[in-house]
Amino acid sequence: MNNQRAKEIAASPVMANVTCNGIPVYIQHVDEETEMARIYPLGEPENEQNVPLDSLKEHH
Incomplete structure (x- = not known):
């Protein structure tokens, strides 16, 4: 992304x-x-992590 x-x-x-x-x-x-992006899995805000932008995918 x-x-x-x-x-x-x-x-x-x-x-x-x-x-x-x-x-x-x-x-x-x-x-x-x-x-890098600071993300967390939906419903799991305690599981924050930093990931490279190229590991993120947008689905339409």
């Missing part, structure tokens, strides 16, 4: 269908410099 799209999803109040390794996730924050 590109940086701009990840930031748009993170800022949007509308839930996007995004997965990381096949698991639906919520994007909390995008770090443009490192191209």
Whole structure:
């Protein structure tokens, strides 16, 4: 996923269908410099993790 799209999803109040390794996730924050995203699996906000943007996929 590109940086701009990840930031748009993170800022949007509308839930996007995004997965990381096949698991639906919520994007909390995008770090443009490192191209990393702070995410957590849906329903598991205690399981935050940082992942590369290219591991995120948007499904329409």
